Amino acid sequence: MTSLQVTRGTRDILAPEIYYWQQLESAARQVLTQAAYTEIRTPIFEATELFARGIGEATDIVGKEMYTFNDRGDRSLTLRPEGTAGVARSYIENKLFAQGGVQRLWYKGAMFRYERPQAGRQRQFHQLGIEVIGSADPRADAEAIAIASDFLQAVGLTDLVVDINSVGSSEDRVAYRAALVEYFTPFIEEIDADSRDRLTRNPLRILDSKDKRTQEISQDAPSILDYLSSESQQHFEQVQNLLTDLQISYRINPRLVRGLDYYTRTAFEIQSNQLGAQSAVCGGGRYDRLIAELGGADVPAVGWAIGLERLVILMQQVAEQKQAAIDFYVISRGEQAEAKSLSIAQTLRKVGFTVELDLSGAKFDKQFKRASNANAKAAVVIGDSEIEAGQVQIKWLESGDQEAVAIAELSDSFEALRQKL
The missing domain is CATH 3.40.50.800 (Anticodon-binding domain)
Known part of the structure; x- marks a missing residue:
């Protein structure tokens, strides 16, 4: 009889690794509770339409990576590939807006994407994330970044640097998209196949390409910072000033666009230089149009997510470094x-x-x-x-x-x- 094994892209978590998971879960609960965030738990699968509308049909996640199936009622369902869309759906459905004020929510759980498995990246993976819903204030952006920094330091990561950018409003991006199409069109035969497909559907995503030649070409592409409205520019400057006040190191990275369509204005990643090679440990940004896109009111929001598998690897490496x-x-x-x-x-x-x-x-x-x-x-x-x-x-x-x-x-x-x- 053939022995049964875990499905490719999934894994068991055993001792001693499980102790690192318990450590980060405890640290997350402590840091987020102190910052007045409330835990939310959403279903592991949702209607496929939620992710198609929320994440964007032009993204790799929706186009290539989702685990989608029809149930016995012939309804199209998808195992959640990320956490924000489900939280936004819950916010609308459960009328959390009726409670008034800003909703500070956090979640932790399994996500699913059909990717090539590798160290720190599985087809079933886990994320920790926060969502601050109901504020367009730049302080919400800076607070989200500060809370992420606090958590990462609580689990032993230091030497953190924040890469930030503004992807502007949807209005700002109209002219910018046209400028990108104009710039990349002469290179149509040199950029990778995915980027050629994105050229007409979502040219900003070309800046996120992992293809070496496409990255080289992108170095001279127009910068989104040159297409920001005065309002978006002011918001971005206020976020920078707040991070400076908090003594949080940051770098402006005009090529940082993140991988999801729902981002507006602030986009950021947190890098750790602790182990010699730079490693992204957190990513997020503002998504002021998502809740309206899903049928709710026009409510601004900002959030982030941390991949826990990658974080556990870094925690283990830091522990080994201390042992040395x-x-x-x-x-x-x-x-x-x-x-x-x-x-x-x-x-x-x-x-x-x-x-x-x-x-x-x-x-x-x-x-x-x-x-x-x-x-x-x-x-x-x-x-x-x-x-x-x-x-x-x-x-x-x-x-x-x-x-x-x-x-x-x-x-x-x-x-x-x-x-x-």
């Missing part, structure tokens, strides 16, 4: 050596080193393996022969170099040792 802070791993074997090992570990700790003492009593090769797994920079090796000689062996694990240091001179040798770490 162990300077010395003390290895001992033999009665006299083990008796002396704690004293040697304490001596090194008192002069400022991070030291882990192996307490297993296992053979040297197993202790060395643990030192390597702990990402220690060096092993302090003590056997009975070292005790008799009054010294320890220090083995630098990356290079394999080894040197003897007198036990009585460990404290005096710490500066020389520190320079080698």
Whole structure:
């Protein structure tokens, strides 16, 4: 009998990874509750029309990636590919506007897109998101970005930078779309096939292409910032001023358009430089026309979403990076050596080193393996022969170099040792 396995693009989440999920879920609830956001839970599947109208039929999500099926009543249903459209539908259907004021909502759950599975990107994936519905104030944009930054820092990410842009109002984009069509048309044979298709349907999406040649061509494309109305320009400047006041680092990126049709004015991504290579960890923006497009009132809104699979990978990498802070791993074997090992570990700790003492009593090769797994920079090796000689062996694990240091001179040798770490 063939063994049953998870479907391609889905995966089980087990220990120890599950602890990172629990950590981020706890941090999200704490940060968002403190900011007066209320949790909302919407269905995993909705009427296909919701996403076609809300996300946009010209997007890759609607055109290529949705899991759509007909139920027994011949109704077309779709597993949700993102969270905002469902929240907007719930806002209209449940008349949340009747409560008055601004609605601050947050959600967390599984989403579904038919994509090529890769690390941090599955066909069933999870998002955390917020929606601020009922305010056109630039402070709502800045608050959303600040809340995302607070959450990301709460789970251990630092060195965050915000890329921001304004995609203007729908009126601003009329002239801009025409300018993009005019610019890209001479390159019709050089841009990728998806971009050729977008040229007449949604030329802004060409700026979001991952094709290398299309990206090169896009570098000299007209900038949306040159087509903003005075009102849109003022809104964008106020968002920037608020981020400056909050001491949130940002960069203006006129090529940032995001992948969904419903965005208006502010669009942003948050990047983390913590691990050396820049990585987008959050994306969002303003969508002032979405609720009206879905049949509701003309209500402005802003929000963001974070892909949790990618975030968990970053959290794990940060944890591994922290583990690398162990300077010395003390290895001992033999009665006299083990008796002396704690004293040697304490001596090194008192002069400022991070030291882990192996307490297993296992053979040297197993202790060395643990030192390597702990990402220690060096092993302090003590056997009975070292005790008799009054010294320890220090083995630098990356290079394999080894040197003897007198036990009585460990404290005096710490500066020389520190320079080698």
